[in-house]
Amino acid sequence: MANLKQLAAKPEPFSSGHRACAGCGAPIVARMVLLAAENPVVCGCATGCLEVTSSLFPYTSWRTPFIHSAFENAAATISGVEAAYRSLKRQGKLPVDKEIKFIAFGGDGGTYDIGFQSLSGAMERGHNMLYVCYDNEAYMNTNIQRSSATPKGAHTTTSPAGRVIPGKQQFRKDLTAIMAAHNIPYAAQASISHWNDLVTKVQKALAVNGPSFINVLQPCRLGWDFPPEETVEIAREAVDCCFWPLYEVVDGEWRLTYKPREKKSVIDWMKKQGRFKHLFRPGNEAILAEIQANVDREWEKLLKKCGETAEK
Amino acid sequence: MAIVEKAAYTGNEAMAEAMRQINPDVVAAYPITPATESVQLFSNFVADGQVNTEFVTVESEHSAMSACSGASAAGARVMTGTSSQGLILMAEMLYIAAGLRCPIILAEVNRALSAPINIHCDHSDTMAVRDAGWIQIFSENAQEAYDNLIQAVRIAEHPEVLLPAMVTTDGFIISHGMEAVELLTDEEVKSFIGQYRATRPLLDVDHPITVGGLDFTDFYFEHRRQIAQAVENARRVIPEIGQEFGRRFGRFYGFIDPYKLDDAELVMVALGSTAGTARATVDGLRTEGIKAGLLKIRVFRPFPAAEIAEALGRAKAVAVMDRSDGLAGCGGPLFAEVRSALYGGKNTPPVVDYIYGLGGRDINVNDLRRVFIDLARLAAGEPVGQLVTYLGVRE
Numbered sequence: 001m002a003n004l005k006q007l008a009a010k011p012e013p014f015s016s017g018h019r020a021c022a023g024c025g026a027p028i029v030a031r032m033v034l035l036a037a038e039n040p041v042v043c044g045c046a047t048g049c050l051e052v053t054s055s056l057f058p059y060t061s062w063r064t065p066f067i068h069s070a071f072e073n074a075a076a077t078i079s080g081v082e083a084a085y086r087s088l089k090r091q092g093k094l095p096v097d098k099e100i101k102f103i104a105f106g107g108d109g110g111t112y113d114i115g116f117q118s119l120s121g122a123m124e125r126g127h128n129m130l131y132v133c134y135d136n137e138a139y140m141n142t143n144i145q146r147s148s149a150t151p152k153g154a155h156t157t158t159s160p161a162g163r164v165i166p167g168k169q170q171f172r173k174d175l176t177a178i179m180a181a182h183n184i185p186y187a188a189q190a191s192i193s194h195w196n197d198l199v200t201k202v203q204k205a206l207a208v209n210g211p212s213f214i215n216v217l218q219p220c221r222l223g224w225d226f227p228p229e230e231t232v233e234i235a236r237e238a239v240d241c242c243f244w245p246l247y248e249v250v251d252g253e254w255r256l257t258y259k260p261r262e263k264k265s266v267i268d269w270m271k272k273q274g275r276f277k278h279l280f281r282p283g284n285e286a287i288l289a290e291i292q293a294n295v296d297r298e299w300e301k302l303l304k305k306c307g308e309t310a311e312k
Numbered sequence: 313m314a315i316v317e318k319a320a321y322t323g324n325e326a327m328a329e330a331m332r333q334i335n336p337d338v339v340a341a342y343p344i345t346p347a348t349e350s351v352q353l354f355s356n357f358v359a360d361g362q363v364n365t366e367f368v369t370v371e372s373e374h375s376a377m378s379a380c381s382g383a384s385a386a387g388a389r390v391m392t393g394t395s396s397q398g399l400i401l402m403a404e405m406l407y408i409a410a411g412l413r414c415p416i417i418l419a420e421v422n423r424a425l426s427a428p429i430n431i432h433c434d435h436s437d438t439m440a441v442r443d444a445g446w447i448q449i450f451s452e453n454a455q456e457a458y459d460n461l462i463q464a465v466r467i468a469e470h471p472e473v474l475l476p477a478m479v480t481t482d483g484f485i486i487s488h489g490m491e492a493v494e495l496l497t498d499e500e501v502k503s504f505i506g507q508y509r510a511t512r513p514l515l516d517v518d519h520p521i522t523v524g525g526l527d528f529t530d531f532y533f534e535h536r537r538q539i540a541q542a543v544e545n546a547r548r549v550i551p552e553i554g555q556e557f558g559r560r561f562g563r564f565y566g567f568i569d570p571y572k573l574d575d576a577e578l579v580m581v582a583l584g585s586t587a588g589t590a591r592a593t594v595d596g597l598r599t600e601g602i603k604a605g606l607l608k609i610r611v612f613r614p615f616p617a618a619e620i621a622e623a624l625g626r627a628k629a630v631a632v633m634d635r636s637d638g639l640a641g642c643g644g645p646l647f648a649e650v651r652s653a654l655y656g657g658k659n660t661p662p663v664v665d666y667i668y669g670l671g672g673r674d675i676n677v678n679d680l681r682r683v684f685i686d687l688a689r690l691a692a693g694e695p696v697g698q699l700v701t702y703l704g705v706r707e
């Protein structure tokens with residue numbers, strides 16, 4: 001369990017002054033993850049909103065060593081940094097007492113899609129690194145194109161709500177489960193709304209010996225279309241309606257880390273976001289019902305994996 | 313100059329031996345024919361504890377070059393090897409490795425590009441990435457491949473260069489051909505290359521830096537200009553290191569390697585293993601009293617334009633041998649650059665291009681004799697009919 005007072009007393013690891021939109025959740029992810037780290041860290045980041053807004057030369061928000069190289073290779077790049085660390089340390093070219101941790105960040109496009117192979121490879125090789133996906137459910141940096149993390153029905157610029165096709169046609173990829181299936185020591189799903197849960201997960205992830213993965217829900221006020229002051233609230237409601245459950249998989253054991261007191265309606269959550277507004281026009285009721293049914297089914301499956309029952 | 317006995321090595325084995333002696337901190341590599349073998353041999357060195365290297369068995373060449381860049385930025389001495397599809401799959405990362413000023417060393421085995429798929433030698437792969445900001449050194453044989461790889465470490469890591477470097481051999485012809493090679497001792501290699509000390513490594517957590525930030529209109533151009541300057545600096549560094557290598561070990565290296573050019577009228581320009589065949593052809597023609605010569609180009613990047621112009625200063629006709637077709641519709645890449653190097657100089661002989669050997673098509677002394685016979689006609693004043701000839705192809 002993290003302690004807010006202690007976190008607040010730490011030096012700021014991710015400085016303000018970056019170029020992210022007002023209400024952007026991505027810097028919240030970076031800041032919380034870095035605050036959670038107890039050792040010195042070296043970070044990498046895939047091309048995307050977080051990288052372009054935080055490292056505009058000659059400025060940087062990163063008070064840790066940081067590397068960006070391309071879009072699809074944050075995992076491979078950090079795996080190389082970690083390999084260098086292991087090699088130099090083993091050869092006595094680095095102080096043996098200093099333990100450094102390695103964290104790669106990537107958006108959902110850079111993680112679920114184009115960077116998927118690189119991520120899978122790095123996890124399989126067993127590098128001592130944490131990969132954090134800040135999942136805003138579309139390619140936001142290039143103006144809101146659909147990714148395989150975009151939820152069904154959402155309007156994006158490449159899955160537009162048109163006269164014939166009402167937004168994205170497919171359900172999202174369950175990446176957290178896929179990463180858990182890599183049998184890595186730690187995989188988890190978190191949200192910017194539950195800071196203590198997130199910070200605790202990062203600390204657990206960094207404590208394991210081997211690769212770890214955390215998928216963090218990061219509402220995008222621009223792409224999801226809601227007022228900027230509601231970012232954290234939108235994230236919280238995603239958790240409460242079980243669209244984005246909070247759980248962890250530790251050495252293959254699934255565990256729910258938060259169970260909503262009352263499971264809310266996913267449709268009510270969708271209503272607050274412009275990206276779904278076309279679904280509330282008459283004629284789309286069946287799609288809404290299908291989305292709710294899918295969330296219900298996935299939640300039941302997750303409860304079973306976690307050894308929980310639906311009732312409180 | 314305690315040189316050990318000559319022994320028989322294939323090009324890949326010689327490259328692997330050089331890698332073992334260089335003993336890089338990190339190697340990240342992915343298998344592809346004909347480069348695989350040196351990576352396999354290197355894996356054995358790792359498995360047997362003969363090197364201190366952390367070997368990263370990546371899932372693609374793109375990740376190989378990504379991991380190499382990360383490791384290099386972290387402060388490690390880094391190597392990899394590849395060919396063909398692997399090299400062009402890396403293409404995005406080759407540019408980035410140079411842009412991030414990572415002095416990575418790549419043992420490249422020249423192989424044709426798909427489609428159609430083919431595993432044999434031509435230079436299409438290396439030529440396809442010629443403008444990535446890498447130093448490119450071609451080798452004529454296994455000995456040169458070995459020597460070049462060792463020198464490449466010094467060139468790339470030179471503080472005024474800090475650019476990645478690839479050393480190429482010709483697929484199968486060199487990579488799998490067995491030759492007598494003189495290896496240096498492990499100690500000699502170690503003392504020649506020295507220790508690598510990165511100036512601003514990521515692993516210096518007490519002095520955090522941001523690598524690979526976003527540059528817009530206000531800085532990008534300056535940073536690219538610095539890379540151009542590094543390439544310019546490499547012009548000075550490459551021959552310096554080639555000379556130092558020669559003084560210490562007896563084999564001297566420069567940008568180019570002229571053969572019987574002092575009085576040559578008919579000159580062939582070639583890269584890689586074909587230089588050996590061309591030298592034999594020149595020798596044959598010389599016995600017949602024909603003033604033939606060869607200009608072998610060792611370093612393709614930076615391109616030694618001034619050295620080439622100087623070396624071709626007395627030629628009456630020049631044939632450029634391109635083992636790749638840029639598909640530009642006006643000749644191969646070597647032709648374009650050699651011809652341009654002569655422009656504005658004192659001597660501007662007719663220069664023609666021969667595209668040959670694609671996909672490993674064999675080239676022999678008779679083929680090259682034919683080229684010299686063409687040159688003799690041009691030197692005698694016959695106008696250039698055909699600028700670009702496909703040599704040894706059924707048409």
Ligand SMILES: Cc1ncc(C[n+]2csc(CCOP(=O)(O)OP(=O)(O)O)c2C)c(N)n1
Pocket residue numbers: 026046047048049050071072106107108109110111136138139140141142147
């Ligand atoms: C190989 C390659 N393809 C495409 C791009 C263009 N591109 C840059 S960022 C980006 C989208 C990033 O989306 P995501 O990973 O979801 O992160 P976000 O911007 O949403 O934070 C794209 C398509 C690129 N830089 N490189």
